[in-house]
Amino acid sequence: MKPATDPQNDTRKRILDIAEELLLTRGFNAFSYQHISSVLGVRNAAIHYHFPKKSDLGVALIQRYHRRLNRLAESCSGEDMLAQLERFFEVASSYYEKDKQVCPSGMLSTEFHTLPEDMQGEAVVFIEAMRLWAVRIVSEGRAQGVFTFQGEPETVGMLLFAALQGALQLARVDPVYLHDIKKQLRATLGVA
Amino acid sequence: MKPATDPQNDTRKRILDIAEELLLTRGFNAFSYQHISSVLGVRNAAIHYHFPKKSDLGVALIQRYHRRLNRLAESCSGEDMLAQLERFFEVASSYYEKDKQVCPSGMLSTEFHTLPEDMQGEAVVFIEAMRLWAVRIVSEGRAQGVFTFQGEPETVGMLLFAALQGALQLARVDPVYLHDIKKQLRATLGVA
DNA sequence: CCAACTTTACTTACTGGTCAGTAAGGTGTC
DNA sequence: GACACCTTACTGACCAGTAAGTAAAGTTGG
Secondary structure, three states: OOOOOOOOOHHHHHHHHHHHHHHHHHOHHHOOHHHHHHHHOOOHHHHHHHOOOHHHHHHHHHHHHHHHHHHHHHHOOOOOHHHHHHHHHHHHHHHHHOOOOOOHHHHHHHOHHHOOHHHHHHHHHHHHHHHHHHHHHHHHHHHOOOOOOOOOHHHHHHHHHHHHHHHHHHOOOOOHHHHHHHHHHHHHOOOO | OOOOOOOOOHHHHHHHHHHHHHHHHHOHHHOOHHHHHHHHOOOHHHHHHHOOOHHHHHHHHHHHHHHHHHHHHHHOOOOOHHHHHHHHHHHHHHHHHOOOOOOHHHHHHHOHHHOOHHHHHHHHHHHHHHHHHHHHHHHHHHHOOOOOOOOOHHHHHHHHHHHHHHHHHHOOOOOHHHHHHHHHHHHHOOOO
């Protein structure tokens, strides 16, 4: 039985929360420990206590995304495929609605070349998990006769993933992208 | 009549060429005037002579992309729509083949929040021009009966644009994305 | 035609700021 | 008294940007 504000993990969790927001709005190269510590009201070195290197923080962030993804994909695996598709869309929309964030895969793949090696490794497995989720939705959706489309489920899943990633980024420049591309993806999957 | 190596513009052009490579591989926030000057074999301040602020360099880069886009879109406007679609794909592929670059719109929209204001303005009009090119190809292609698809040409054009942007980024993590998404886009447009 | 100037395209040298990361010390809790 | 969780104080690297100087090429007036 732990108290509401667990002293053990509270600061660590708040660091991750602030870092997540900074990662998805500014990018890994464009935020600093100063940004986090000033929001948190602690000193710089306090962040280094919990995450000695910035890449430790980055790896922890990606692993948290990965755990969330697994939990979400599992939790909605019982729903019908149309609902699961909308869940996929909702994930994207929820990022946009929070300060026009992009999705983690969009930021990580774009910044990939400048990421520390340990983060690159985590990013690869996380992004592969994202791809598999998209492919599974499309694949099962067609098997159940809910989706109809040209091409293979594997490539349509990748199209779904890549298009939403691009839409979230382009929505920063023109908000219509997110709505229009979700609408078009429904049409492409034959559910419009 | 000017010599092959125009002393007037040679350095300026070489700065833009090196900066372009750095922008599309590392991102605007992740390259410095030091990177450029060391490659060019000049001192840091020489870059500042040609581009006083880093944002001046950024704006010049985007404007050059925009001019190139206009030239390319115009030069292939006489070809049949299938060829124009392949031109669009070739632009994406050529970025990937050069050190796994992403497309300018992908980098600029992802980094949008951290870009200087003058660059943001240029990025908006450049990205809008990209969108219009994609929409025009899809729109004319369907009008001519070359493409058949579910949904509206406007949203399919945006899907084409966003999906390729995402594919170029994800190709850094797994090279299959670029090929598979091009293939799927052809299928979605009914030309497979 | 040439001397005096102006301009172009740099250089060296520097500033002030930000950055990740470290070392050593303090303080409260089990 | 050991440990968790911070603090202050610091280092060295990198960053964009500036100021002042310089060498060469171009321009102009006599």
